[in-house]
Amino acid sequence: MTAPSDDLTVVPVADPTLQPQPGWTRLSPRMLLVHPVTEVVKALPAILGAFLAGHGSGDDASGSRWSLGITAVVMVLAMLRWVTTRYRITPEQVQLRHGLVRRHTRAAPLDRVRTVDVTAHLLHRALGLAKVSIGTGTSDRKGRHALVLDGLAAEHAAALRAELLHRPVGPQPAVPQPTLPQPAVDMETELARLDRSWLRYAPFTLTGAVTGLALLGIGWRIVGEGHVDVAKLGPYRAVADQLRQWPLAVDIATVFLAVAIFIAVASTVGYVLSFSGFRLTRHDGGTLHVARGLLTSRATSIERSRLRGVELSEPLLLRAVGGARCLAVATGLRVGRGAERGGEILLPPAPVADAVKVGSAVLESAGPLTAPLVAHPIAARRRRVARAVAAAVAVGAAFDATVLLAGWDTALLSAPGVLVSVAVALGCDRYRSLGHAFVRGYVVTRFGSLVRRRTALVADGVIGWNLRSTFFQRRLGLTTLVATTAAGRQRYYVADLADTDAVRFADTCVPGLLDTFLRQAPP
Amino acid sequence: MTAASLRAPAHLVDPRAKVYWTVRALAGWLVAVGVQVVVWVAVKHPDAVHPILLAVTAVVALAHVLVMPQWRYRVHRWEATDTAVYTQSGWFNQERRIAPVARIQTVDTQRGPFEQAFGLANVTVTTASAAGPLKIHGLRRAAADALVEDLTVRTQAAGGDAT
Numbered sequence: 001m002t003a004p005s006d007d008l009t010v011v012p013v014a015d016p017t018l019q020p021q022p023g024w025t026r027l028s029p030r031m032l033l034v035h036p037v038t039e040v041v042k043a044l045p046a047i048l049g050a051f052l053a054g055h056g057s058g059d060d061a062s063g064s065r066w067s068l069g070i071t072a073v074v075m076v077l078a079m080l081r082w083v084t085t086r087y088r089i090t091p092e093q094v095q096l097r098h099g100l101v102r103r104h105t106r107a108a109p110l111d112r113v114r115t116v117d118v119t120a121h122l123l124h125r126a127l128g129l130a131k132v133s134i135g136t137g138t139s140d141r142k143g144r145h146a147l148v149l150d151g152l153a154a155e156h157a158a159a160l161r162a163e164l165l166h167r168p169v170g171p172q173p174a175v176p177q178p179t180l181p182q183p184a185v186d187m188e189t190e191l192a193r194l195d196r197s198w199l200r201y202a203p204f205t206l207t208g209a210v211t212g213l214a215l216l217g218i219g220w221r222i223v224g225e226g227h228v229d230v231a232k233l234g235p236y237r238a239v240a241d242q243l244r245q246w247p248l249a250v251d252i253a254t255v256f257l258a259v260a261i262f263i264a265v266a267s268t269v270g271y272v273l274s275f276s277g278f279r280l281t282r283h284d285g286g287t288l289h290v291a292r293g294l295l296t297s298r299a300t301s302i303e304r305s306r307l308r309g310v311e312l313s314e315p316l317l318l319r320a321v322g323g324a325r326c327l328a329v330a331t332g333l334r335v336g337r338g339a340e341r342g343g344e345i346l347l348p349p350a351p352v353a354d355a356v357k358v359g360s361a362v363l364e365s366a367g368p369l370t371a372p373l374v375a376h377p378i379a380a381r382r383r384r385v386a387r388a389v390a391a392a393v394a395v396g397a398a399f400d401a402t403v404l405l406a407g408w409d410t411a412l413l414s415a416p417g418v419l420v421s422v423a424v425a426l427g428c429d430r431y432r433s434l435g436h437a438f439v440r441g442y443v444v445t446r447f448g449s450l451v452r453r454r455t456a457l458v459a460d461g462v463i464g465w466n467l468r469s470t471f472f473q474r475r476l477g478l479t480t481l482v483a484t485t486a487a488g489r490q491r492y493y494v495a496d497l498a499d500t501d502a503v504r505f506a507d508t509c510v511p512g513l514l515d516t517f518l519r520q521a522p523p
Numbered sequence: 524m525t526a527a528s529l530r531a532p533a534h535l536v537d538p539r540a541k542v543y544w545t546v547r548a549l550a551g552w553l554v555a556v557g558v559q560v561v562v563w564v565a566v567k568h569p570d571a572v573h574p575i576l577l578a579v580t581a582v583v584a585l586a587h588v589l590v591m592p593q594w595r596y597r598v599h600r601w602e603a604t605d606t607a608v609y610t611q612s613g614w615f616n617q618e619r620r621i622a623p624v625a626r627i628q629t630v631d632t633q634r635g636p637f638e639q640a641f642g643l644a645n646v647t648v649t650t651a652s653a654a655g656p657l658k659i660h661g662l663r664r665a666a667a668d669a670l671v672e673d674l675t676v677r678t679q680a681a682g683g684d685a686t
Contacts (some may be wrong), residue, residue: 331651463650464622464657467529471615484622484652491654503529506621513623516604519530 024086024097030127031151035078037123043074087149094134094164096147108134108147114306116161118299120154125297130157134164158299165287165301187284192347192358194278194292199271201323201349206315208266212259275348280358288328288362290345306330308461308487309442310346310359312369312454319452324355328362329457329488344488359456368442368456373435379476380434380496385427392416392423426450436494436505443483443509445494455492461485465506465513469499481506529619532602532609540599540661543641544592550637552584601659603674608648610657620657625681626650630674632667646670 040047051067085098094113096106115135124130132149152160243251276294283289286304291297309329318324326347347358360366396416403412430449437444443462446454466482473479479502481494494505507514559580563573594614602609608627611619628651634644644667648657662670 463626463652464620464655466621466655467619469617474617482654484650484654486651490652500528513607513621514529516607517529517532517602517609517621519528 023088023090025088026086027082027149027151028129028153028156029082030129030153031082032079033127034123034129034151035081036075039074039078040071043070047071047074082151089160094147096149106147110164113164114303115301116164117301118157118161119296120298121296124151125154125295128154130154130297132157132160161299161301165303166283166285188281188289190279190281191288191361192278192280192354194275194348195350195354198348198350198354199268201318201321201351202268202271203264204315204317204321204323205267205271205349206263206317207270208263208268211266211270212262271348278348280346282362288346292345292348302328302330306487307362308485309455309457310362310369311456311488312352312355312359314352314452316450316452318349322352323349324352325349326355326359326362327488329455329461329485331487363442363456365440365442367439368444369454371437371439371444373437373444373446376431376434376436376496377476377478377498377501379478381428381431383472383476383478383496384430384434385424388423388427388430389420392419395419434495436497438505438508443492445483445492447493447495455488457483457485457487457492459509461487462510465510466491467502467506479503483509532600532611532619534601536596536599536601536659536661537643537663537666538596539641539643539663541592541596543637543643543661544595545588546641547637548584548588548591552580552588556580556584599660601662603670605677608657608674610659612658612660620655622648622650622657624674624677627674627678627681630671630678632671634664644668648674 047067047070050070051063053063053066080100081098084100084103085096087094087096089095089110091110093107093109098104098106113134115133117133117135118130119133120130129151130153132152134147134149149157149160243254246254273294275292277297278292279290281289281291288302288304288307289299290301291299307328307330311327311329312324313327314324325345328344328346330344346362347355356366356369359369363369393416396419399416399419400413402408403410426449430447433447433449433452435446438459439456441459442456443459444454444456446452462483462485464484466484468480468482469478473496477499478496479499481497481502483492483494483506484490485492494502497505503514503518507518556577559573559577563577591614598611598614598617600611603624605624607621607623609619609621611617627648629647629649631647631649632644633647638644638661642664643661644664646659646662646667648659650656659667659670
């Protein structure tokens with residue numbers, strides 16, 4: 001085996017006479033239809049820019065000529081990409097060769113393959129194609145991207161995925177599973193499947209708010225760039241006139257209701273688009289598979305050796321209606337890029353009980369997600385409330401100053417009072433969320449109010465401790481313990497513990513590490 | 524469970540670090556003061572605004588430059604054992620970081636222009652986690668090189684993929 005020391009190597013091929021050897025195959029020729037379209041869409045800003053620039057220069061034809069020229073060049077380059085790309089699968093490696101001027105060969109050793117993700121956007125699906133991304137676990141750090149085969153026939157992609165993930169030789173032969181000999185047939189256990197009734201949680205996910213803001217941004221740009229006079233638009237005038245006739249309170253209520261309805265509808269549509277056909281399964285070898293998506297279908301896998309834990313996340317609104325999401329804490333998966341990014345979601349917004357059930361099934365232990373947590377010292381509440389109130393007071397003061405300077409209705413001056421009481425409630429809730437425990441080999445910590453997260457991180461996945469204390473924390477005898485890890489969010493906080501408890505907890509979770517640094521207390 | 528608290532790491536950094544921190548802080552404040560002076564000359568605001576702002580800056584700068592290096596010197600400590608690296612840093616806000624040697628990925632030493640002038644170097648120990656590399660500032664160059672050498676040998680001996 002001549003596996004290179006790097007997980008994923010990029011070897012610029014110096015010798016241009018090196019011809020593709022037998023076994024090298026091109027990606028699906030149907031990609032000749034996909035690449036030009038996607039590349040032109042990507043280059044659209046430049047094309048539009050050229051068009052507008054030409055338009056603005058007075059010579060109408062030049063803008064069109066330039067934009068057409070750019071489009072043609074982009075399309076030709078896109079097609080060349082297919083011509084110059086070849087791949088092959090040897091007994092040891094997956095190899096991908098691409099590049100017109102500088103030829104590159106990328107190679108991923110088969111025994112290092114950790115993820116094989118199959119995605120297909122709308123165009124892919126219309127043509128029966130799929131994109132296969134092959135990752136080697138650590139490859140997505142520091143710019144070393146996964147090896148991507150963009151455009152195989154869908155059935156070929158699925159077969160390749162199965163072959164790479166479930167080869168008879170285990171991915172880590174050094175650590176044999178202490179179980180029965182593996183059966184020859186691929187066996188999958190279903191852990192979760194989308195339930196239609198979960199759709200009732202969709203309006204509370206607020207993903208629609210992001211869509212709304214994006215649309216608002218685009219609208220704003222069009223209005224600004226196109227010199228559209230909003231006041232002259234029929235629908236806008238009709239709405240504005242109507243609002244002017246009603247009293248202020250009714251206006252506020254109407255706008256609020258309209259925004260709420262929009263967000264609810266957009267969130268629901270987003271939920272359906274993202275999670276239709278959601279299915280979480282576990283292969284016999286321990287690999288988790290997530291498949292989902294209505295228009296763009298995704299199939300992601302998380303190998304057992306990469307899984308470090310599970311996170312239960314409850315955004316405030318979702319928590320209010322008894323819903324929660326379940327996320328995987330795994331190395332090589334970036335958390336926090338939204339539901340569309342990464343394959344970390346193990347369960348879309350669903351009833352808390354289901355989320356706990358799925359999380360426990362993934363951990364193969366119910367304790368970490370259900371065990372009672374140790375509350376934090378009461379001084380932590382003071383800190384949380386003080387911080388929330390300080391922020392509210394600052395915002396409130398700015399608001400009052402604006403009211404006074406702009407000469408608005410002085411009744412508005414009392415509005416920040418509401419803000420401050422909300423801040424107090426928020427601080428108290430943030431304190432109530434705080435908790436930690438060490439359960440069956442898992443470091444469990446919970447915090448947050450707007451998004452409350454309970455994370456169970458396997459103790460072996462903790463690769464260091466940070467103990468932070470600000471000046472004010474030291475006065476109260478508090479420490480924030482941070483478990484660092486190579487997975488998920490990279491750091492998990494156990495906020496505002498009593499100094500001694502922080503050390504004790506760290507020592508319990510990872511015995512031995514702190515031994516030489518401990519000061520023994522007198523008995 | 525008699526463990527009550529962590530003791531501080533064993534080693535102080537080099538005393539010259541105090542001078543280095545002072546110079547670095549002064550340089551930062553000089554830039555801030557310089558910008559204010561330029562604005563004062565260029566823009567004609569009501570008379571009192573600029574002198575007051577400058578005076579406030581000067582007082583804050585003086586306090587920072589006098590207090591911070593001494594305080595920081597008392598906090599900054601480090602220790603490397605066979606199994607773990609332990610650092611303590613900060614001044615107003617403090618942080619202790621502990622990483623097992625078996626999980627160390629890289630050990631680097633760096634010398635900025637100011638550090639070079641004082642014959643100092645800093646050592647950065649990274650793990651597979653993006654959260655919190657361990658940094659030891661203000662070591663004497665020879666000590667930094669020795670530490671890097673030492674940790675590299677121990678890390679290699681520990682093996683594993685450190686995730």
